[in-house]
Amino acid sequence: MLHLGLIGYPIAHSLSPWIHSKLIKDQQMEGTYELFEIDPDKFDTEIVKLKAKDLDGFNVTVPYKERIIEYLDDIDDAAQFLGAVNTVKVIDGQWIGYNTDGVGYVTSIENRYPDTLKETSKVLILGSGGAARGIYYSFLQKGLRRVDLANRTVAKADHIIRELEGEDFSQPLSIEEAEYNIDKYDIVVQTSSVGMSPNDHQSIVSLSRNVRGSLFSDIVYRPKMTVFLTQAQSMGADLHFGYEMLLHQAIYSFKIWTGTNPDTDNIMKDFERKLEGE
Structure with a gap:
């Protein structure tokens, strides 16, 4: 039993x-x-x-x-x-x-999009909380060579990069910098609580660029279609859901x-x- x-x-x-x-x-x-x-x-x-x-x-x-x-x-x-x-x-x-947070996340990407994670994939992680930390670590363990971190407080993103020894593979960005350059990434992962009730009318970034062919992921699972994912879909991105x-x-x-x-x-x-x- x-x-x-x-x-x-x-x-x-x-x-x-x-x-x-x-x-x-x-x-x-x-x-x-x-x-x-x-x-x-x-x-x-x-x-x-x-x-x-x-x-x-x-x-x-x-x-x-x-x-x-x-x-x-x-x-x-x-x-x-x-x-x-x-x-x-x-x-x-x-x-x-x-x-199991990070490895579970990476496995979920591989299960849904088996050809997406490559050493050359450029990844952007939005947020610098515990989930971002685990996902960032697992991407580096997977061998990805470019994984940037963006946060409202850039110093927090920089702290994770340095603490997890990712200086050779990552840049800390502001949310504004991430938003401006978001079409340059193959995978964008939203790890903050923005988009979750009672903030389900919000998105951490505003998307206005064509991101067709990129994969946009949100770890929020209620609602399934967050504002972030709805915007990404309208700009041509493939979607990966928090659940x-x-x-x-x-x-x-x-x-x-x-x-x-x-x-x-x-x-x-x-x-x-x-x-x-x-």
Whole structure:
């Protein structure tokens, strides 16, 4: 019997229980996936209680991806380098931390557009939060030679580039610089919360240039068609949706916990139908 879960705050509307229940069923396993919504003021007390539960693993979402680290017994290299954990595997009572955000994102791109990621691809990442950090790291690990970072505060973009040792491959840009040069990139990734409710009427950039043949991606998954993606589509871009990253990072977590290899295409179709029905 597999015992899994998610910690974060707030998480009542998380799609993770649906995804992992589906994965458990598709792998013909028995198990549960439980939400552990922990008030930030009670985190230290509640995390000790969680240690006593008979869990096989759990996911970690905001605001605890950094805070969980001090409670881990070990951490893999990527999570250590990024300073953030979104997946914990329990082995003989020991908590081992991983980060599947970036690798899940890159896998979702490869699954939808298998010929898009090339060493020569020019990538622009908009935003400099935790998601941007993980995605940036995974692009560099994939061997891409040009991955620029843009943020309203350029110093934050520059900090990520320097901390993750990407000076030879990247330039920090302002949002205005990114907007002006956006047609020069093969892949543009929107990683901020702009476009998510209650800011779903906004876009981090205003698109006015032809970007036909480029791939525009938004990690926001509610709504599916953000203002950013709607603008990109009108300018000729191919689209990649936030729910694809969400699903693939979850699948990667499931692989870590179980060692299984779920059928990605089948669960993606079911996931799309679920989202369309909401």
